[in-house]
Amino acid sequence: MRFVLAIVAFVVAAVMIVAGIAQRTIFAPPSQVTAAATVPADTRYIVIDSAVLNAHPGQQTLSVSGSKNAKTQVVAYGRTADVKAWLADQKYADISYRAGDSAVTVKTVTPKSGLTGSSGSTGSTGAASTATPAPTATPTPAPTGSTPAQAATPGPDPAGSDLWLDEYDGQDAQVTKMNVPSGVSVIVAGDGTTPAPNKIVLTWPVDTSTPWAFPLIIGGLVLLVIGIALYLWGLYTHRRSRGPRRKSGPKMPKLPKAPKYKPTASLEATPRGRRSSRRTRVMAPALLAGVLALTGTGAGAAFAETSTPTPTPTPTATTGAPNANSNTPPPAVTAPQLERIIKRISVAAANADAKNDPNLAKLRFAGPALQLRTANYAIRVKKADQPALPAIPAGPLELSLPQATDSWPRTVTAVVKMPNDATGKPQAPLALALVQQTPRDNYLVEYAIALEPNVKVPNLAPASIGAAVVPPDSKLLKVQPDQVAAAYGDILLNGEKSKWYPSFDLTDDKLVAQVGASWKQQEQARLAQQFGQTSTLTFAGRVGAGPVISMATNDSGAIVWVNPEEVQLHRVTEAGAQVIAGATTAALSGVAQSNTGIESVYGYQLAFYVPPAGSNEKVRLLGFAQGLVSAREVQ
Structure with missing residues (x-):
C-alpha cells in the first residue's frame, strides 16, 4: 500500500x-499589447487622444520614428481643448484605436476656413478623409485640394510652448512613457516646417502574473x-518482513464439533422476530436522530427568526450635494507646468540681463516689467555702475494662483523664493503676474515686484482649482480695480489731503515713506534752498499703459496689479539758468544739462489687496517695484 x-x-x-x-x-501570456500606425509622409502634426492612450490599462509607451530630422521632432501632451486650440488653422492626422479588434484608424482633419491660431478660439473641425480601419494602420491618402504653396507654408513650432503639460524633444521623443489621464491628448510634430515622424507605435503592459x-x-x-x-x-x-521466523510448538488438538441445532418451523417465528426487533431497534435510533436533527434545525431557525431578526438595510440619504464645481473651468496651468515656465523665464531673463538686450527680454517680458527692464538696460550701457534689476529665480515656488479658464488671454500669479543676497541676508520673495495672450504665445511677465516684509497675503484658492479674474470695473470691491492706480497715485502726491487716503492702510507702506508727499515737499524745499527761484520741480501722476490684473480671493476680495506713473518736471524759470540732470537721468535721456528743462517719468508696478465692498478692511500694498522708465529734454 x-x-x-x-x-x-x-x-x-x-x-x-x-x-x-x-x-x-x-x-x-504576452507581456504587452502593441498598436502601430503609419500616417502620410507629409503630415506635420499628429494628435493621439486620451481615449486611444487609455484603451488598455497601465502605463503607455509611445515610440515614434520616420522623421527626416530627429533633432526637430517633438512629442508633447496637454489638455485636448488646448491642443486643438493650438492647432487652430493647421491640418493634422487624428489617430483612433479600437481595443476590441485592435483596429487602428488614421483620419486627416482639416480646420474650417477663417480659423486662426492667434485668435485662441478652438472652433470645430471637419474630417477631410474617410478613416479605414486596418490592423496594421494602413496610411490614408493625402487629402485633395492642397496646393504646393500651402504645403510650402511653414506652420508653428510646438517646441517650447508653455501650453504643454510636458514635452520631449529630439532624441528624448523617440520613446516616451506616460500615464495620460482622460481629457489629455498627445501631439507629435516636427518643427512646423519638416513633417512629423510618420510611424507611431503604442505599447501597453499586460499583467503576466x-x-x-x-x-x-x-x-x-x-x-x-x-x-x-x-x-x-x-x-x-x-525488507523487515522477509527476516527469519521462530518455529511454533505443537498444535492443540481440535475439539469435536457439537451437532448443529436445527429449529423446527413452528419456532422460527421467534428468531425472525428477534432479528426484526433488532433491526427495528437499530433503525429506530437512526430515524429518531434524523427527526431530532430536522426538528432541531427547524426550531433553531424559528428561534433565530423570533429572537434576533436580521436587519434589513435601508438606503441612506446622501449628505453631500452634487459637485457644484463640475462645470468649473480647469486652472490655466498645473503646478509642474508653472515650475517649468518659471525656469524658462529665469533662463531668458538671465540671458537678456547679461547682454543688456531688450530684444531678448521681449521673449519673456511685456508691459510694465519690460518697460522697466528696457530702461535699465539703456542706463547700464552708459552707466556701468548702475545696478541691474533683480534676477528672476528658477524657483522654488512659494505660491501659485492660476486663473480658472479655458479661453484666452490667461493670467497666472506666482510668488518665487529669492536666494540670499551677497551678504547672506534673506531677500523678499518675488511676485510675478504672467499673461498668455493666445494659445501659441508663451506666458510673459507683465509685473515683477518684491513683496513687502511680513506681508499678509489673503486666503487664496488652491492651485488645483484656480481663481476667477475680476473685471476692472467691478463695483463689488471697496475700490474699483481700474481706479486703484489713480487713487494710490493721488495719495503719493497729496498725502492726507487725498480723498482716497482713508481707504488705504498705509501703516507699513514703505513706498509712501520713500516717494510720498512728504518726500516730494522735501525735494522741492531742497532745490529752492540750493538754487533759489531759478527752476521749479513739479510732480504729476498718471496711469501707465500696463494692464489692470485682478485675481479673486476666497473672501470675495481681489489681488489687483496696477501701473501708475509719476512725472517729474524740472524746468528752468530764470534766463541763463540751467537744469543739471542726475547721472541716471542723463544716461537715459542723453542730456546732461538743459537750458529749458528735463522731464523724468518713473514707473510703478504695484500689487494691492482690495477687500470686498462693505468690508471694514482697507486696501493695502502687498509689494512694489519702481524705477526710471523714460527721460527727455523739454522746451
Missing part, C-alpha cells in the same frame, strides 16, 4: 511541477518529498 501511495504522490507531484513551470513558460505557478511548484516538490518518504518506508517495511 505504501508503494502505491508513493507512486500516486510521484505522479501528482510531476503533474503539479510541470503545470507550474508551464504557466511561467509555454503558457505565459501567474499566481498559481509558485504554489504548484512548491506543492509538487512537497508531494515529491512525501512520495520518496513513503517509498523508503515501504521498502524498509518490506
Whole structure:
C-alpha cells in the first residue's frame, strides 16, 4: 500500500511541477499589447487622444520614428481643448484605436476656413478623409485640394510652448512613457516646417502574473518529498518482513464439533422476530436522530427568526450635494507646468540681463516689467555702475494662483523664493503676474515686484482649482480695480489731503515713506534752498499703459496689479539758468544739462489687496517695484 501511495504522490507531484513551470513558460501570456500606425509622409502634426492612450490599462509607451530630422521632432501632451486650440488653422492626422479588434484608424482633419491660431478660439473641425480601419494602420491618402504653396507654408513650432503639460524633444521623443489621464491628448510634430515622424507605435503592459505557478511548484516538490518518504518506508517495511521466523510448538488438538441445532418451523417465528426487533431497534435510533436533527434545525431557525431578526438595510440619504464645481473651468496651468515656465523665464531673463538686450527680454517680458527692464538696460550701457534689476529665480515656488479658464488671454500669479543676497541676508520673495495672450504665445511677465516684509497675503484658492479674474470695473470691491492706480497715485502726491487716503492702510507702506508727499515737499524745499527761484520741480501722476490684473480671493476680495506713473518736471524759470540732470537721468535721456528743462517719468508696478465692498478692511500694498522708465529734454 505504501508503494502505491508513493507512486500516486510521484505522479501528482510531476503533474503539479510541470503545470507550474508551464504557466511561467509555454503558457505565459504576452507581456504587452502593441498598436502601430503609419500616417502620410507629409503630415506635420499628429494628435493621439486620451481615449486611444487609455484603451488598455497601465502605463503607455509611445515610440515614434520616420522623421527626416530627429533633432526637430517633438512629442508633447496637454489638455485636448488646448491642443486643438493650438492647432487652430493647421491640418493634422487624428489617430483612433479600437481595443476590441485592435483596429487602428488614421483620419486627416482639416480646420474650417477663417480659423486662426492667434485668435485662441478652438472652433470645430471637419474630417477631410474617410478613416479605414486596418490592423496594421494602413496610411490614408493625402487629402485633395492642397496646393504646393500651402504645403510650402511653414506652420508653428510646438517646441517650447508653455501650453504643454510636458514635452520631449529630439532624441528624448523617440520613446516616451506616460500615464495620460482622460481629457489629455498627445501631439507629435516636427518643427512646423519638416513633417512629423510618420510611424507611431503604442505599447501597453499586460499583467503576466501567474499566481498559481509558485504554489504548484512548491506543492509538487512537497508531494515529491512525501512520495520518496513513503517509498523508503515501504521498502524498509518490506525488507523487515522477509527476516527469519521462530518455529511454533505443537498444535492443540481440535475439539469435536457439537451437532448443529436445527429449529423446527413452528419456532422460527421467534428468531425472525428477534432479528426484526433488532433491526427495528437499530433503525429506530437512526430515524429518531434524523427527526431530532430536522426538528432541531427547524426550531433553531424559528428561534433565530423570533429572537434576533436580521436587519434589513435601508438606503441612506446622501449628505453631500452634487459637485457644484463640475462645470468649473480647469486652472490655466498645473503646478509642474508653472515650475517649468518659471525656469524658462529665469533662463531668458538671465540671458537678456547679461547682454543688456531688450530684444531678448521681449521673449519673456511685456508691459510694465519690460518697460522697466528696457530702461535699465539703456542706463547700464552708459552707466556701468548702475545696478541691474533683480534676477528672476528658477524657483522654488512659494505660491501659485492660476486663473480658472479655458479661453484666452490667461493670467497666472506666482510668488518665487529669492536666494540670499551677497551678504547672506534673506531677500523678499518675488511676485510675478504672467499673461498668455493666445494659445501659441508663451506666458510673459507683465509685473515683477518684491513683496513687502511680513506681508499678509489673503486666503487664496488652491492651485488645483484656480481663481476667477475680476473685471476692472467691478463695483463689488471697496475700490474699483481700474481706479486703484489713480487713487494710490493721488495719495503719493497729496498725502492726507487725498480723498482716497482713508481707504488705504498705509501703516507699513514703505513706498509712501520713500516717494510720498512728504518726500516730494522735501525735494522741492531742497532745490529752492540750493538754487533759489531759478527752476521749479513739479510732480504729476498718471496711469501707465500696463494692464489692470485682478485675481479673486476666497473672501470675495481681489489681488489687483496696477501701473501708475509719476512725472517729474524740472524746468528752468530764470534766463541763463540751467537744469543739471542726475547721472541716471542723463544716461537715459542723453542730456546732461538743459537750458529749458528735463522731464523724468518713473514707473510703478504695484500689487494691492482690495477687500470686498462693505468690508471694514482697507486696501493695502502687498509689494512694489519702481524705477526710471523714460527721460527727455523739454522746451
